[in-house]
Amino acid sequence: MSSYRVRLVYVNFALADIVGLVVSQDNSCRFCYATQRMLMRLQGLSEARIQQLEGDLLKAQFAPREKLALDFARLISRASSLACGSDKDRLQDAGWPEAAVRELAFLAAAHVYFNRIHTLPAIPPERGERLSSHWSLRFLAPVVGRILRSRFVRGEVEALPAEMRSGPYSYLVLALEGLPAARALRRLLDEAWASPVLGQRTKALIFAVIARGLGCALSEREASRLLLEAGLSADEIGTILAHLGSPALDPTDAVIVPFARETIRYRPAEIQRRARTLRERMPAGQFLEVLGIAALANAVCRLGVVAPAV
Amino acid sequence: MTAVGWLAGGLGACVAVLGALHLRTQRTLGRALERLETSSAELERLQHAFTRFAPEAIVERIASSGIPSMGERKEVTVLFADLIGFTATSERIDAGALVRILNGYFERMTRAITAHHGHISTLIGDGILALFGALESNPWQSDDAVRAALAMRAELFEYNQELAAEGLPTLAFGIGLHRGTGVAGLVGSSELMQFTVVGTVVNVAARVQELTRLHRVDVLLTCEVKAKLNPSFTLRALPRSEVRGVAERVETFALGGVDPAAV
Numbered sequence: 422m423s424s425y426r427v428r429l430v431y432v433n434f435a436l437a438d439i440v441g442l443v444v445s446q447d448n449s450c451r452f453c454y455a456t457q458r459m460l461m462r463l464q465g466l467s468e469a470r471i472q473q474l475e476g477d478l479l480k481a482q483f484a485p486r487e488k489l490a491l492d493f494a495r496l497i498s499r500a501s502s503l504a505c506g507s508d509k510d511r512l513q514d515a516g517w518p519e520a521a522v523r524e525l526a527f528l529a530a531a532h533v534y535f536n537r538i539h540t541l542p543a544i545p546p547e548r549g550e551r552l553s554s555h556w557s558l559r560f561l562a563p564v565v566g567r568i569l570r571s572r573f574v575r576g577e578v579e580a581l582p583a584e585m586r587s588g589p590y591s592y593l594v595l596a597l598e599g600l601p602a603a604r605a606l607r608r609l610l611d612e613a614w615a616s617p618v619l620g621q622r623t624k625a626l627i628f629a630v631i632a633r634g635l636g637c638a639l640s641e642r643e644a645s646r647l648l649l650e651a652g653l654s655a656d657e658i659g660t661i662l663a664h665l666g667s668p669a670l671d672p673t674d675a676v677i678v679p680f681a682r683e684t685i686r687y688r689p690a691e692i693q694r695r696a697r698t699l700r701e702r703m704p705a706g707q708f709l710e711v712l713g714i715a716a717l718a719n720a721v722c723r724l725g726v727v728a729p730a731v
Numbered sequence: 732m733t734a735v736g737w738l739a740g741g742l743g744a745c746v747a748v749l750g751a752l753h754l755r756t757q758r759t760l761g762r763a764l765e766r767l768e769t770s771s772a773e774l775e776r777l778q779h780a781f782t783r784f785a786p787e788a789i790v791e792r793i794a795s796s797g798i799p800s801m802g803e804r805k806e807v808t809v810l811f812a813d814l815i816g817f818t819a820t821s822e823r824i825d826a827g828a829l830v831r832i833l834n835g836y837f838e839r840m841t842r843a844i845t846a847h848h849g850h851i852s853t854l855i856g857d858g859i860l861a862l863f864g865a866l867e868s869n870p871w872q873s874d875d876a877v878r879a880a881l882a883m884r885a886e887l888f889e890y891n892q893e894l895a896a897e898g899l900p901t902l903a904f905g906i907g908l909h910r911g912t913g914v915a916g917l918v919g920s921s922e923l924m925q926f927t928v929v930g931t932v933v934n935v936a937a938r939v940q941e942l943t944r945l946h947r948v949d950v951l952l953t954c955e956v957k958a959k960l961n962p963s964f965t966l967r968a969l970p971r972s973e974v975r976g977v978a979e980r981v982e983t984f985a986l987g988g989v990d991p992a993a994v
Contacts (some may be wrong), residue, residue: 501867502868513811634869634870634871634872636868637872658946663870663959663961664871664874664961664963665874666961666963682871723845
């Protein structure tokens with residue numbers, strides 16, 4: 422899901438970086454914020470220019486077209502109410518091509534994923550923060566910057582092969598067709614679903630709870646379909662999603678389900694405290710996988726805006 | 732000394748003065764940037780602190796263009812808590828002890844409410860108005876509010892043990908819970924504003940809280956809360972009662988605890 426590994430076709434690297442800053446700031450992810458700053462330095466932006474941009478983030482002094490894009494990214498990240506068709510229309514009216522809007526949505530969702538990956542296990546941000554003002558960046562910037570900028574390449578995108586057109590959440594992957602993001606999302610979802618560390622049922626439960634919490638009907642329907650395939654009845658799914666618990670849950674799922682809900686909106690210190698409690702109740706591998714799946718589910722459910730309206 | 736020597740000396744002095752000026756400017760600039768960074772961080776912290784009391788969108792609107800006058804209809808669960816007989820107690824004890832008892836109570840109740848996704852809208856004397864689902868939509872708001880009430884009960888039990896050990900009067904509360912639609916927004920004057928919910932839903936919760944005295948229970952909830960509640964909570968139906976401002980008699984339920992077999 423990394424915006425640094427996924428080729429961008431429409432959103433230029435400068436805006437992509439600011440989207441990263443905006444979303445990381447919104448999610449209070451110090452680690453991602455520091456990393457984003459460092460990457461901007463590596464791309465040749467001076468410390469003064471970055472500080473100016475940070476000032477503008479607060480005062481929102483961007484060109485109207487850019488400001489709309491940043492507001493859209495913030496809307497996706499925040500998900501107080503899910504982004505919808507009219508939000509996309511507003512961007513298109515301002516001149517953003519339809520595919521660019523989808524790419525923007527993907528980019529914002531990717532940062533939602535990263536923010537959770539780094540914040541939930543409390544990865545210390547200090548080292549990244551120190552690195553962004555390290556003297557060596559001046560020398561590394563020309564080379565690394567060139568590599569980073571190479572992710573922005575216009576041109577044709579290959580169609581998705583048949584084997585990538587099905588699988589969990591394929592409606593979202595197909596909605597991203599025409600963008601390199603489609604393949605990246607498909608691979609990530611397939612890898613997540615293929616991992617043996619957590620059962621299919623647990624993964625689908627995490628997705629379903631987060632979809633319910635965000636009010637994302639499409640994602641909830643897909644997660645419920647996966648839960649039915651995993652052996653839960655419709656009544657059991659209904660009870661679990663209505664109350665975040667049920668006698669049908671095994672002891673591990675009974676602690677994972679309420680935790681998944683906490684990852685939707687959080688304050689870093691509070692979610693990290695809850696994550697530590699969860700860690701005490703399961704092996705490290707399982708714990709890390711819960712965090713990864715929860716982060717992915719948060720990104721995927723927020724990305725629902727790219728799917729065609731039903 | 733030759734003219735060239737004088738010239739070189741003069742140039743050297745100029746360079747030294749310019750260098751010193753440059754260094755001084757750099758230092759001043761550095762200090763200014765440091766101050767700017769501190770104020771930016773302060774502003775960010777302030778914004779984050781504000782989001783504890785109002786939705787982020789409203790906080791941003793305040794930061795960019797002043798107090799908004801927008802309101803939004805929202806489904807919320809309202810928790811209204813009030814101390815029983817505290818007015819009489821307050822006249823018997825020392826003012827300092829009174830404030831300490833109240834602050835300790837509010838501290839514990841706030842902890843119980845926020846740990847269950849509620850937020851304190853306002854404190855009215857010794858009363859607490861807390862909202863669930865007002866800051867962000869919350870499909871689990873009834874369960875959250877009832878869990879918060881149970882946590883408040885446990886906190887009060889512990890607090891009373893501490894108070895008794897110190898020879899101070901113990902406390903008793905009544906809690907009313909009701910769910911419905913209200914208008915959420917920033918309400919108040921230019922001097923004092925709060926993010927709250929207004930509407931019948933709040934009035935009914937307050938009146939249901941008053942019924943706790945009549946039924947001699949500590950937590951009462953309405954059918955609207957029960958309808959969306961996890962069946963693992965044990966409830967006892969009480970006779971319908973008249974409630975000021977509501978045409979029909981209101982059915983309420985006393986909250987027991989959690990049935991471990993049903994979890």
